[in-house]
Amino acid sequence: MSGNQFDVVIVGAGFAGLYMLHRVLATGRTARVLEQASDVGGTWYWNRYPGARCDAESLAYSYSFSSDLEQEWTWSERYAQQPEILAYARHVADRFDLRQHIDFDSRVASADWDEALGSWVVKTGHNRMFRASVCIMATGCLSVPRRPDIKGLEDFSGHFYQASQWPTEPVNFKDQRVGLIGTGSSGIQAVPVIASEAAELTVFQRTPNFSVPAQNKVLDADWVDAFKARYSEHRENHRQGVGSGFGDLAVLPQAGPMDPVLFESLTADQARDILEAAWERGGARFMGAIGDTLMNPVANAFAQNFVHQKIKDIVDDPEIAAALCPSNHPIGTRRICVDSDYYATYNLPHVRLVNLLKDPIIQITEHGVELQSEHVALDTLVIATGFDAMTGALLSMNITGSKGLTLAEAWSEGPKTYLGLMSCGFPNLFMITGPGSPSVLSNMIVSIEQHVDFVMSCLEFMVDHQHQRVEPDPKSQSGWMEHVQEVANSTLFPQGGSWYLGANVPGKPRVFMPYAAGVGPYRLACDAVAEADFRGFEFA
């Protein structure tokens, strides 16, 4: 047993787990990472579907903790593809000598707080047991895939793939009649690439999502050099929350931060020009081009109409264009998708869109998809139907805190955290990018680094003050959760009916989970807590 005793156990070896491990080891503590996959990379290990790439720009979607690392790594494209991001995660693991501290193929099944010994007992599916006074959940916000509840899904006898559990060996779509269900970020990235290979592609769409062009390109070496020469300024800009940590990579820092233009100060022509420029520049920063698009329904409706018009301009068939225009949520209140030629793909003769609102799926059959109107024969079926987001991974483990309280019980009405970092009743259990923090609304590597740094300061504070145990005080936790809801309610986000609210999972409590104020204000709140001797946390 002593061989399985550590100062810290970390669950997950994605970007959060790797950086957490690096920081913990640097202080001389012992640590073990338990990871259910066979390698590092998290999201980028699992999501190998065709077209998978980041939608934050590569030079921003990367670690900032080591200037040597950021200088030596070369990103080839504005938005890196999955293999390159996975290679980066592997490089980090090797460069910082992290692998020897990671157990792969080790799914954590339970974590129990042992009050008498003041430690967590963490068990894997293979019944291996680990003990540590501190347990850190770096289990990811988008790591538990959702399968659609469609009759007959198991009956399909052709090739079947799920975007978020894509096989490691190459998948060939040549000469195949492919069907794809799910038109969120992953589906929208995959459609053009599958269409370029398949004999026929049928996309089954229930809900259209807004997508803006990535305007992806191979990075120019001189531009990268200039950017890297001022990397620390860029990083500061990302941390302070210009665009939730996405930064504005189209300009170098000397151009200054973008002024937040409000819709009411603009004429319609000016607003259209701003959106046109943002469309041409590409990327999710489209949402920040007019500062109040996510707060002001009139500004939002204007942006919606702008994108609708773009779709109608791109897609030749007016009926298909109309079906692709989202009308049931304000733009940006579901994660804005970033694509490469998604809409134009529907002009190809072998690509077909089935609007499930008009022609619903009755069932999946052995050989295809039976719609109300016809049977669509398929050789391959791909589903890209999203995740049980933010709470899925945490609740799929049996976590039991003090007094026998389980996390599932504590969160039966929705997640409850202080700063998205800890939950009352679960001493010494930290979450990285948990519900109640900016997490999925931000450039997540910015958020991950900030959380890990905060956890390390808290652990150092405990050493300095000889504390053994930390958890939030209930009043601070409920105050923070009220604040998270207040901020959400001052935006249009709650109208999105999205996975941010748990709306894609039947029976999941409808609570807006991420903190919508942005990474800059959130960082200020955390810094103020730390400076006030970790106000709101109880130590013993």
Ligand SMILES: Cc1cc2nc3c(=O)[nH]c(=O)nc-3n(C[C@H](O)[C@H](O)[C@H](O)COP(=O)(O)OP(=O)(O)OC[C@H]3O[C@@H](n4cnc5c(N)ncnc54)[C@H](O)[C@@H]3O)c2cc1C
């Ligand atoms: C397709 C896709 C594209 C994305 N693109 C972007 C982007 O462009 N920008 C951005 O900011 N974010 C993006 N994200 C979000 C992305 O999840 C984060 O950016 C980031 O990779 C999260 O890192 P993480 O370490 O917190 O979590 P993850 O990468 O999800 O890693 C969590 C790890 O924990 C492991 N794990 C979970 N439960 C257990 C358990 N019980 N036992 C053992 N191991 C467990 C998982 O196997 C996984 O390896 C994207 C997500 C997806 C799915």
